[in-house]
Amino acid sequence: xxxxxxxxxxxxxxxQLAAGVAHEIRNPLTTLRxxxxxxxxxxxxxxxHTDIMLSELDRINLIVSExxxxxxxxxVQYETKDVRFTLGDVISLLDSExxxxxxxxxxxxxxxxxxxxxxxxxxxxxxxxxxKNAMEAMPNGGTITLCLDGENEREAVIQVIDEGxxxxxxxxxxxxxxxxxxxEKGTGLGLMVTQRIIEGHxxxxxxxxxxxxxxxxxxxxxxxxxxxxxEDSTAGRV
Ligand code: ADP
Ligand code: MG
Numbered sequence: 001x002x003x004x005x006x007x008x009x010x011x012x013x014x015x016q017l018a019a020g021v022a023h024e025i026r027n028p029l030t031t032l033r034x035x036x037x038x039x040x041x042x043x044x045x046x047x048x049h050t051d052i053m054l055s056e057l058d059r060i061n062l063i064v065s066e067x068x069x070x071x072x073x074x075x076v077q078y079e080t081k082d083v084r085f086t087l088g089d090v091i092s093l094l095d096s097e098x099x100x101x102x103x104x105x106x107x108x109x110x111x112x113x114x115x116x117x118x119x120x121x122x123x124x125x126x127x128x129x130x131x132k133n134a135m136e137a138m139p140n141g142g143t144i145t146l147c148l149d150g151e152n153e154r155e156a157v158i159q160v161i162d163e164g165x166x167x168x169x170x171x172x173x174x175x176x177x178x179x180x181x182x183x184e185k186g187t188g189l190g191l192m193v194t195q196r197i198i199e200g201h202x203x204x205x206x207x208x209x210x211x212x213x214x215x216x217x218x219x220x221x222x223x224x225x226x227x228x229x230x231e232d233s234t235a236g237r238v
Contacts, residue, residue: 017067017070017071017178018067018071020178020179021063021064021067024063024179024187025059025060025063025064028056028057028059028060029056029060031052031053031056032053032056032057035049035052035053055185059185059187062187063187063189066187066189066190066193067189069125069193069196070189070192070193070196076119076122076200077119078117078118078119079117079118079119079120080115080116080117080118080224081115081116081118081120081123082113082114082115083114083115083116083118083123083148083156083158083221084109084110084113084114084148086118086120086123086124086127087107087109087127087146087148087158088107088109089124090124090127090128090131091105091107091131091146093128094128094131094132094135097135098135098144101135101138101139101141102140102141102142103135103138103141103142103143103144104141104142104143104144105143105144105145105146106143106144106145106146107145107146107148108145108146108147108148109146109147109148110148110149110150110151112150113150114148114150114156114223115223115224115226116156116201116221116222116223116224117201117222117224118201118221119200119201122197122200122201123197123201125193125194125197126194126197126198126219127158129190129191129193129194130160130194130217130219131144131160132190133190133191133217134160134162134164134215134217135162136164136183136186137162137164137165137166137214137215138162138163138164138165142162142163142164143163144160144161144162144163145159145160145161145162146158146159146160146161147159147161152223153223153225154222154223154225155220155221155222155223156220156221156222156223157218157219157220158218158219158220158221159216159217159218159219160216160217160219161214161215161216162214162215162216163213163214164214164215165211165212166209166210166211166212166213166214166215167207167209167211167215168211172207172209175191175207176191176192176195178192198219198221201221201222202221202222203219203220203221203222204219204220205217205218205219205220206218
């Protein structure tokens, strides 16, 4: 069962998205206001209340930051990078958190360089989003397998395979819609950001999943073909 996330079908203008963001942050704002009002009237705020207030503030912050990535046309600087190292960096970054949750990363990387033309921080953001989703789908731990295949000369194929809860067909159709989340602390914006960045890199993402078994996210990115031409790239231009 394969479902391509086609952002074009679910295309959301920044304006519509902003309306969604406004709606999404209204709830935590209402909660915050309620507690502050209670404090004003009764001075009864306790540790539990402040914990809730902090987590509601964190939620607003997260929604706004993810929205900004989507809304802001960032000045991007593309460079040629070996995607094995980009992904390796992200694995190191998340390794200790994974360990805490009894999750192990297993990497199967091509032994030869796989060069892609990319804005490396954006690409890291993509891998962080996908790996975090995989980790969050595995509350009881397990293995996340990362395959980076260099067999195809034109495309880098990156697969993130988890042993998590999986996604039903019904939910799969909803992925890529903003604010669709099944997590208490989710924003439902991560996959949109991911999809947007991959499109910016002329790549593709597809998700395969089976409930109770796990999910496979496949990302393809165009590879930099090393041409053995000595001429300057501007040569031959009319
Ligand atoms: P969030 O992580 O904030 O919920 P995302 O856009 O990253 O938002 O993901 C949207 C939804 O897609 C998640 O809430 C989850 O239901 C589903 N999802 C994404 N990746 C996976 C995965 N690897 N396994 C199971 N469900 C997933
Ligand atoms: Mg996510």
